[in-house]
Amino acid sequence: MxxxxxxxxxxxxxxxxxxxxxxxxxxxxxxxxxxxxxxxxxxxxxxxxxxxxxxxxxxxxxxxxxxxxxxxxxxxxxxxxxxxxxxxxxxxxxxxxxxxxxxxxxxxxxxxxxxxxxxxxxxxxxxxxxxxxxxxxxxxxxxxxxxxxxxxxxxxxxxxxxxxxxxxxxxxxxxxAESAPNGQPPVGIDRGVVIPVAASDGQCFEGVGMRPGEQRRLGHLQRRLAHQRKGSNRRRRTVRAIGRVYERVRNRRADFCHQTAHTLTTEHGLVVVEDLRVKHMTASAKGTVVEWHGRKNGCGIIAVPAAYTSQTCSVCGHVAAESRESQARFCCQACGHQAKADVNAAQNILALGLRASGRGGVGVGPPMKRQPPEREVARAAD
Ligand SMILES: [Zn+2]
Structure with missing residues (x-):
């Protein structure tokens, strides 16, 4: 390897x-x-x-x-x-x-x-x-x-x-050789804006991003930069100082990605991630980092389409945009199930992943409008 x-x-x-x-x-x-x-x-x-x-x-x-x-x-x-x-x-x-x-x-x-x-x-x-x-x-x-x-x-x-x-x-x-499967239980993860990474078992990984002190320093440096002459030595020094602030944030984020990926792939045998088209949400390198740790720790990685996972109830499967009370809370309009919005989404992602990998068919599926009946029939025939 x-x-x-x-x-x-x-x-x-x-x-x-x-x-x-x-x-x-x-x-x-x-x-x-x-x-x-x-x-x-x-x-x-x-x-x-x-x-x-x-x-x-x-x-x-x-x-x-x-x-x-x-x-x-x-x-x-x-x-x-x-x-x-x-x-x-x-x-x-x-x-x-x-x-x-x-x-x-x-x-x-x-x-x-x-x-x-x-x-x-x-x-x-x-x-x-x-x-x-x-x-x-x-x-x-x-x-x-x-x-x-x-x-x-x-x-x-x-x-x-x-x-x-x-x-x-x-x-x-x-x-x-690449590690053999580690035999741990599967997990689904949701990458969001409020919580960077939420797992389907309720674990939340947080603590990245710019700290208040760094934000203050950046603002201060940017104001200073605004009235410095282009090409001057002082301006160059300010640009370097701004680069150092971003460098710290970048390093912290990379460290977070590796630590989270390591924890997830050692404690689980299958990690299901959402297949996001919007890369800018959080940590764009996340996917490749998880894959690398997965190979090392004997953990499979699969990606599933992320559509409706945040609006679907992980208990009864009801889909409604109103169920998502706020960025943080989920409250089902049909059965009253309450959970952290990100954890609920992670549970849906896990269910989708288990279905896709053939490890389990029961449980929550994608919303009805995403699942045309003829495809169900085709799957049953298989
Ligand atoms: Zn429900």
Whole structure:
């Protein structure tokens, strides 16, 4: 099983400058290669399929090698990192199409580059209780905070900057198979605005978001920013301070996601999540985080359509928008069942999930108007 191990790098001044430079060159290569592919797409518009000419990964690598002769600055970056950039672009274009792949803007893109070849990477050594080091091509020996063991063989290494800190991510093969099912009971979860994550057994996970002190500080900094001259050093300092506030919030949210996902997948054998189309509700990375923890802890994950789960009674199945008294309370108009709105929704999601996974058919189903009779008949025939 491939796992990721991420550590905070402790680059010295020269290394940080070199990392920034390398990422900048990778960005330039990405943009130039994407430009080339888009130009080709425009040329191909009038042509039939068999006469279309596309740049490939191999042809772009050849052109990169030629370009290095006239543009020596390209050679400053490790060549494997540049090739990896072209490979990533090739993959992205195949998957999403040339027009959907984005430019890497200086402001919008978090600088990163990858060393794809494990033979070029030195062995990661532990130097002290909280200190590790690894030798990377051209960067030399880089030190990082040894916060956990590597636990496996390194396949490749990615260096990236997240805000003001550089991190190193080792892709590690841990020689373990995916965990067998853990045999725990199933659970449904509802992701909401009032409570970030509510489980069908009544557990609620809360405590993320910006704290009052942080909100005050952010407001203060934004007011200060409003009357600072563009391009000035003071303005840049304020922008950095704002970035630090957001960084804390981001880290806290990521930590919450991992802890919640770990708890849910160790205490349960099946987690049913709603298949939300609105990603901005809370924690967009939630889905992938849960899946990763699920694989590790032997817990299945399934997604079900979220329609009407917040308006359906989990006891009698009655659907009414009025049952949802407020954001927080649910009170059934038909049978008088009362519950926390999010927990009620989570119970509906669990019932949908059990039905979808074939673990149980009885219980609350989706509302009648979502379940046309002919489909019921088809299912009974199965
Ligand atoms: Zn009811």
């Amino acid at each position: 491939l796992i990721g191990r991420r550590y905070r790098l402790k680059l010295d001044f020269g290394q940080a400058a070199y990392a920034e430079r390398t990422a900048g060159i990778c960005r330039a290569v990405w943009n130039a290669a994407l430009d080339q592919r888009r130009a080709a797409a425009q040329l191909n518009r009038g042509r039939t399929e068999d006469r279309a000419v596309w740049p490939s990964f191999a042809s772009q690598c050849r052109e990169l090698a030629q370009a290095k002769r006239t543009e020596p600055w390209l050679g400053e970056a490790p060549s494997h990192c540049l090739q990896q950039t072209l490979r990533d672009l090739d993959k992205a274009c195949r998957q999403h199409g040339v027009w959907r792949v984005r430019w890497r803007g200086k402001r919008r893109w978090e600088p990163s580059f990858r060393f794809p070849d494990a033979t070029q990477i030195g062995e990661a050594r532990r130097l002290g209780r909280h200190l590790g080091a690894v030798r990377l091509p051209k960067l030399g020996n880089v030190r990082f905070r040894w916060s956990r063991p590597l636990a496996g063989t390194v396949r490749n290494v990615t260096v990236q900057r997240d805000g003001r800190h550089w991190h190193i991510t080792f892709c590690v093969e841990n020689h373990l």
